Amino acid sequence: QLRVGFYSQTCPNAEEIVSSVVREAVASDPTMAAALLRLQFHDCFVEGCDGSILIDNGQGSERQAFGHQGVRGYEVIDRAKAQLEAECRGVVSCADIVALAARDSIALSNGPSYDVPTGRRDGRVSNSTLADNMPDVSDSIEQLKAKFRQKGLSHKDLVVLSAAHTIGTTACFFMTDRLYNFFPGGGSDPSINPDFLPELQATCPQNGENSVRLALDRGSELTFDNSILSNIRDGFAVLESDAKLYQDEATSRVVDSYFGLLSSVLGPSFETDFVNSIVKMGQIGVKTGSRGEIRRSCRSFN
Numbered sequence: 001q002l003r004v005g006f007y008s009q010t011c012p013n014a015e016e017i018v019s020s021v022v023r024e025a026v027a028s029d030p031t032m033a034a035a036l037l038r039l040q041f042h043d044c045f046v047e048g049c050d051g052s053i054l055i056d057n058g059q060g061s062e063r064q065a066f067g068h069q070g071v072r073g074y075e076v077i078d079r080a081k082a083q084l085e086a087e088c089r090g091v092v093s094c095a096d097i098v099a100l101a102a103r104d105s106i107a108l109s110n111g112p113s114y115d116v117p118t119g120r121r122d123g124r125v126s127n128s129t130l131a132d133n134m135p136d137v138s139d140s141i142e143q144l145k146a147k148f149r150q151k152g153l154s155h156k157d158l159v160v161l162s163a164a165h166t167i168g169t170t171a172c173f174f175m176t177d178r179l180y181n182f183f184p185g186g187g188s189d190p191s192i193n194p195d196f197l198p199e200l201q202a203t204c205p206q207n208g209e210n211s212v213r214l215a216l217d218r219g220s221e222l223t224f225d226n227s228i229l230s231n232i233r234d235g236f237a238v239l240e241s242d243a244k245l246y247q248d249e250a251t252s253r254v255v256d257s258y259f260g261l262l263s264s265v266l267g268p269s270f271e272t273d274f275v276n277s278i279v280k281m282g283q284i285g286v287k288t289g290s291r292g293e294i295r296r297s298c299r300s301f302n
């Protein structure tokens with residue numbers, strides 16, 4: 001139902017406007033690319049890709065959900081929306097701005113470029129309890145697979161989309177259980193490479209500052225590349241959920257498929273597969289036709 005170039009007649013500069021706003025935002029804060037990519041995931045996984053996470057109507061609105069902890073980039077979406085309203089009032093949805101901003105962020109991080117099917121309309125609900133089922137770092141691999149399957153995404157999509165962690169950072173907040181409390185009696189996740197554990201513990205000391213941040217893809221936090229997959233394979237995954245991708249038969253096979261002598265010539269390309277998976281993610285629960293609305297402000301319903 002979505003189609004590439006949905007705004008080509010009604011707002012021909014729409015995609016360029018979003019790109020220029022994202023370009024400026026990332027130029028002044030390089031960490032913004034990762035934030036905007038994560039924003040699309042969190043939008044699409046709750047009520048579909050409908051801008052529901054953007055609604056800011058105080059207590060109980062979706063963006064305050066625990067499952068959305070640390071999601072950023074809202075002001076970039078607002079800036080793009082303001083320019084789009086000035087150029088073509090009431091035409092471009094906030095949901096599409098989120099999808100386009102994620103695409104532009106990937107390209108700005110040296111990742112693949114791709115066409116984004118557009119035509120999403122904005123949702124009319126926002127409730128923090130709707131985000132209760134977001135994938136969590138401490139979910140089992142079966143839970144992660146199931147949460148993706150519920151959205152029409154396969155275990156391969158789970159691996160490929162988790163590799164979005166090739167850019168960005170995490171707060172130590174998400175690391176404490178993995179580093180100090182992995183078992184009922186304490187201790188750290190044994191899947192962490194012993195060469196890596198001291199480094200992680202130095203950055204995130206027990207009872208230290210929860211808001212300190214560390215790269216999700218060691219050594220490559222600003223570049224969209226497959227280094228996250230070799231880090232996961234080698235025990236250098238930062239998030240517990242990423243590490244688990246290599247502890248399961250089916251998902252580890254997907255990780256391995258991007259390496260080895262043959263795969264470099266004949267094998268699947270991570271970048272091609274990522275584009276397919278994120279375009280698929282971008283279709284989750286979309287509202288088109290007369291469903292939903294085109295918000296005037298991304299922070300509030302019309």
Ligand code: HEM
Nearest residue numbers: 034035037038041070135136137161164168169170171241
């Ligand atoms: C498989 C389940 C997933 C879990 C459990 C998970 C969990 C997390 C956590 C805990 C963080 C750190 C947040 C912070 O401290 O600010 C994070 C960051 C991030 N996630 Fe995920 N994530 C998952 C899947 C995804 C997917 C599917 C995408 C996009 C396609 C994605 C993109 C990102 C990005 C780009 C960041 C960095 C954000 C930044 O630097 O501000 N994640 N994720």
Ligand SMILES: [Ca+2]
Nearest residue numbers: 043046048052
């Ligand atoms: Ca949503």
Ligand SMILES: [Ca+2]
Nearest residue numbers: 166217220223
């Ligand atoms: Ca990287």
